Amino acid sequence: MVVPTLATDVESAKEDFCSRYPDYQQTQQLDELRAKDYARLDQTHHIYLDYTGGGLYADSQVKAHTQLLLDNVFGNPHSTNPTSIVATHLIEHTRAFVLQYFNASPDDYIAIFTQNASGALKIVGESYPFNKDGHYLLTFDNHNSVNGIREFARAKGAAVTYTPTLPPDLRIDENTLNKNLDRADPNAHNLFAYPAQSNFSGVQHSLEWIEIAHAKGWDVLLDAAAFTPTNRLDLSLYHPDFVTLSFYKIFGYPTGLGCLIARKSALKKLHRPWFAGGTITVASVQGNKHYLHDGAEAFEDGTLNYLGIPAVEIGLKHIAAINVETIHTRVTCLADWLLKELVSLKHGNGNPVVKIYGPTTMQDRGGTITMNFFDPRGWFIDHRYIEAEANKANISLRTGCFCNPGDGELALGISAEELISCFIKRPDALTIDDFRRCVDAKSTGAVRVSVGLVSNFNDVYRFVEFAKTFVDKQV
Numbered sequence: 001m002v003v004p005t006l007a008t009d010v011e012s013a014k015e016d017f018c019s020r021y022p023d024y025q026q027t028q029q030l031d032e033l034r035a036k037d038y039a040r041l042d043q044t045h046h047i048y049l050d051y052t053g054g055g056l057y058a059d060s061q062v063k064a065h066t067q068l069l070l071d072n073v074f075g076n077p078h079s080t081n082p083t084s085i086v087a088t089h090l091i092e093h094t095r096a097f098v099l100q101y102f103n104a105s106p107d108d109y110i111a112i113f114t115q116n117a118s119g120a121l122k123i124v125g126e127s128y129p130f131n132k133d134g135h136y137l138l139t140f141d142n143h144n145s146v147n148g149i150r151e152f153a154r155a156k157g158a159a160v161t162y163t164p165t166l167p168p169d170l171r172i173d174e175n176t177l178n179k180n181l182d183r184a185d186p187n188a189h190n191l192f193a194y195p196a197q198s199n200f201s202g203v204q205h206s207l208e209w210i211e212i213a214h215a216k217g218w219d220v221l222l223d224a225a226a227f228t229p230t231n232r233l234d235l236s237l238y239h240p241d242f243v244t245l246s247f248y249k250i251f252g253y254p255t256g257l258g259c260l261i262a263r264k265s266a267l268k269k270l271h272r273p274w275f276a277g278g279t280i281t282v283a284s285v286q287g288n289k290h291y292l293h294d295g296a297e298a299f300e301d302g303t304l305n306y307l308g309i310p311a312v313e314i315g316l317k318h319i320a321a322i323n324v325e326t327i328h329t330r331v332t333c334l335a336d337w338l339l340k341e342l343v344s345l346k347h348g349n350g351n352p353v354v355k356i357y358g359p360t361t362m363q364d365r366g367g368t369i370t371m372n373f374f375d376p377r378g379w380f381i382d383h384r385y386i387e388a389e390a391n392k393a394n395i396s397l398r399t400g401c402f403c404n405p406g407d408g409e410l411a412l413g414i415s416a417e418e419l420i421s422c423f424i425k426r427p428d429a430l431t432i433d434d435f436r437r438c439v440d441a442k443s444t445g446a447v448r449v450s451v452g453l454v455s456n457f458n459d460v461y462r463f464v465e466f467a468k469t470f471v472d473k474q475v
């Protein structure tokens with residue numbers, strides 16, 4: 001149980017925090033916004049620390065979207081009837097706004113609406129012209145939806161190579177990456193995929209890799225899903241071929257919409273393995289032929305989420321009005337304080353309470369902090385127990401490996417040999433509990449907290465108070 005703290009404790013801690021982080025004052029507008037537009041958070045006493053899982057929406061976004069739906073009649077787009085034209089116009093307007101938000105020139109880039117980041121990744125994976133001379137290079141640090149592209153690559157005979165990240169900071173092993181980048185066959189198609197920000201460790205991998213990889217003959221897929229909620233991605237400065245993201249991670253509402261922002265030149269390389277309603281100009285049964293649309297439509301299967309898409313523009317305008325740099329500053333201050341507090345937390349015998357997986361300073365990292373808790377003897381405490389205890393304190397955090405097994409295995413010290421032998425023992429199916437027993441004495445998951453758009457000092461303070469309840473605790 002968390003011992004309730006006196007209000008004065010948090011107030012004096014906040015005073016100290018504000019004097020140590022003067023930049024935080026510049027983000028005060030977010031406190032006003034939270035009180036006005038996210039009041040339900042405090043009314044329901046939630047400590048929300050899962051922004052990397054999903055962003056939170058403002059009341060005003062939902063109201064503006066509802067009003068739009070109430071004031072208009074929208075029909076299925078891409079027809080010439082009046083209700084269809086209104087829907088088509090809003091979709092195209094939103095498409096243009098997405099490019100504008102990311103400073104992507106419409107001469108070079110196209111925005112393709114998808115269901116989520118995974119949907120965008122799948123389009124690239126299934127359509128990329130891998131062949132036996134081609135190569136799919138990726139970092140250990142990747143979401144499973146990026147790892148999954150290896151199945152498309154292998155099915156077409158392409159080589160698949162992983163570049164490790166190095167514990168404890170879990171940054172890319174630069175020497176190995178440079179060597180791997182040298183392995184592109186200039187006559188084949190080569191795809192390099194990495195995340196702008198890790199959803200496991202919070203590490204921000206350098207965007208300079210994009211041009212380095214281009215120069216060595218690679219197309220670059222930048223997974224920006226965990227980066228875009230708290231950082232500016234400026235596509236006039238960086239030119240990845242494919243950028244993938246989910247809108248709910250940036251502004252909470254609506255779910256079910258993501259985007260593939262693709263360079264027109266790279267898009268020409270993709271071959272869709274099928275066609276669907278909406279993706280063709282003409283398809284014939286007896287003529288046994290079809291012509292794909294030009295541009296975005298060729299990749300948007302079936303009827304678009306035409307009622308949801310206008311809410312994307314509302315959401316992006318909401319973030320633009322705040323200014324993503326303000327969010328970035330706040331997240332940096334809060335995460336830095338949190339890291340320092342967690343690192344300094346010790347049991348009576350001097351052993352650490354928490355081990356952080358990833359950098360412990362804010363240099364090139366975001367507000368996603370992953371850790372495990374340890375008892376005074378140095379034994380890890382099961383992350384599922386931590387989650388159950390956090391639930392009692394109304395703290396929303398996340399545990400497991402966050403769909404990022406590569407970084408998880410490296411952080412937790414689980415070797416390739418151990419993993420391969422576990423899979424050999426149970427070739428049919430390995431449940432997560434089999435897996436836990438198989439790598440006995442090692443944790444198979446971790447605890448992740450992440451700050452975002454309307455996080456405040458009270459949120460991180462409450463988490464530190466929660467962490468303190470494990471000091472000198474035998475579990």
Ligand SMILES: Cc1ncc(COP(=O)(O)O)c(C=O)c1O
Binds near residue numbers: 053246
């Ligand atoms: C870095 C990263 N990439 C991809 C994804 C997949 O996003 P979605 O589940 O919205 O498709 C996530 C989700 O957490 C993520 O953090």
